[in-house]
Amino acid sequence: MRLTIEASLRRIVDLLRDEVGPEVQTPFLAQSVRMAGGLLTICANWVDDAAAIRVEENAAIRKVLAEASVSLDGDLSARLRAASLSSDPGLRISQLDAENHRLRMLLVEAHGVAERGEGASPQVLDAAIWRLLEEIELKRAQREQAHPYGQ
Amino acid sequence: MSDLAMSDLAMSGFAARIAAYLTHRMPKAEGLAVDELARIYGGSSQETYRLRARWREHGEAVEKRLILRRDAPAGLVVAERDLEFNVYRALAGQGVPIPEAHFLELDPVWLDRPFFIMDLCTGRPGDPFASPDPYDGHDEAIARQFWTHLGTLAAIDHRAVGLAGLRNGEAEGGFWSRELGRWEGILNEGEAVIEPIVRGAIRWLRGNPPPEPAKPAVVHGDYRSGNFLFTPDGRLSAILDWEMCHIGDPLEDAAWAIDPFWPITRHLPLEDGLSAWEAASGLSADREALDWWRLFAAVKACAIWTTAEAAVQSGESHEMIVALSGIRAGHFHRKQILALLRERGAIA
Structure with missing residues (x-):
């Protein structure tokens, strides 16, 4: 059995909660230790599918950009089409995030144009973009607790 | 060493520096000492410390519970360093409950970063x-x-x-x-x-x-x-x-x-x-x-x-x-x- 990054992070959370926390006397530091445990838990929850979620999201954005390129005209249409045909530059999280930012910027631009009622069937495009954004938010949602500072 | 991990020894040195500053600002205070210094959890834009200052003035013993707010290296927002102090001063007596603010210090020579000192008010925060x-x-x-x-x-x-x-x-x-x-x-x-x-x-x-x-x-x-x-x-x-x-x-x-x-x-x-x-x-x-x-x-x-x-x-x-x-x-x-x-x- 191989020790994964996720399991390692969870064992550190256990250590902070069960061994380190009870030994810390200063209230400020004790609270910081608890929050550090929370932060590591979130990191553990993110680590396994970090690349997959970004690859899938970039593909989903490219699909909507392709639809938008048909709906819109001119230079923007050409840039959207080029982006829709692009591929991720690598599988490092930093590379995927940079590409994600680039694609999202184009999505924001297309969304603004659709909201102004420009191009063919702008309402359809507007609805498609909002649907995509809601799906992205749901997929990226953290899974472990309802409130960020909840106990 | 980061402030987060300030040891008892470092806290003691910090208390001495605060005492030196208060003595500088209150020349009539004799034998001023600072103790019970502790960092308060929750100040995410500025570092917040509570402390007790004791001194003698005109032969009388004086004791004050104070709050020191020091600029954080970085926080949730970029705060203008004298803004909060000026607001406390301006709103004093206007019907909004606020602490009395005493000293604003922008010179980092005293505590490395700008800070101000105000009264510790009665009460405690509720944690929503x-x-x-x-x-x-x-x-x-x-x-x-x-x-x-x-x-x-x-x-x-x-x-x-x-x-x-x-x-x-x-x-x-x-x-x-x-x-x-x-x-x-x-x-x-x-x-x-x-x-x-x-x-x-x-x-x-x-x-x-x-x-x-x-x-x-x-x-x-x-x-x-x-x-x-x-x-x-x-x-x-x-x-x-x-x-x-x-x-x-x-x-x-x-x-x-x-x-x-x-x-x-x-x-x-x-x-x-x-x-x-x-x-x-x-x-x-x-x-x-x-x-x-x-x-x-x-x-x-x-x-x-x-x-x-x-x-x-x-x-x-x-x-x-x-x-x-x-x-x-x-x-x-x-x-x-x-x-x-x-x-x-x-x-x-």
Whole structure:
């Protein structure tokens, strides 16, 4: 059995909660230790599918950009089409995030144009973009607790 | 060594430096000593310490419980270092409960970074995140005072109390546009990966502006559960954390206070709160305008979480609360934006 990054992070959370926390006397530091445990838990929850979620999201954005390129005209249409045909530059999280930012910027631009009622069937495009954004938010949602500072 | 990990020995040295400073500022104080120095959890924009200072003056023993607020290397917002101190000074005696502020020091020679010293007020903060009853059974009474004090703040003539120097202090209107532009600029600067949901909300806000407020008001900027103290007998004893204070539409604070992240409406229905606000301010709360500011509050929150992420990523901040805010709270407010835009029919 191989020790994964996720399991390692969870064992550190256990250590902070069960061994380190009870030994810390200063209230400020004790609270910081608890929050550090929370932060590591979130990191553990993110680590396994970090690349997959970004690859899938970039593909989903490219699909909507392709639809938008048909709906819109001119230079923007050409840039959207080029982006829709692009591929991720690598599988490092930093590379995927940079590409994600680039694609999202184009999505924001297309969304603004659709909201102004420009191009063919702008309402359809507007609805498609909002649907995509809601799906992205749901997929990226953290899974472990309802409130960020909840106990 | 970071301040987070300040040892007992380092704390003792820090206390001695504070004592030296107080002695410098109070030349009549003899034998001044500082003890019971402890950092207070929760100050995410500035470091906050409580302490006891004791000295002799004119032959009498004097003892004071004080708070020291020092600039953090980085925090949730970039605070102007003298802003909070100046606000405490200007609002003294205006009917809003605040601590008495004593000394502002901008020279880093004393404690490495700028700081100010004020009275430790009676009472304790309720933690809106940790407990369904953060105010020990006094929640309704506390919430009424919360709204009344906000109304009192809205009624103050900011120029008359010397706060024309605050952001927007000379403006007569257009506060919504100025503030929206400010937070959009902070997003532009701090976002490593742009959030199209937040940008969609900004476009909607710009396309559907609210009416101008009846008057410009002192806006606390972070008026919410968790940023005030209350006493065991149910009195709201001090409103704290004024580092985002500016001049604007008073409904900005009202909308921030009811944001579902820390809603005061858990303790008193919104209409009851607004009635208390209207009675104290003498103003009418435009419910439609408040709706605009509710969406604005969610955008502003996203911008603040972005600065938190950036501060931790760059290593400027080592605060766990800043890191946790940055990584988690953005999702909460993007969901809130989606819900509010759907309410407004912006999302089909």
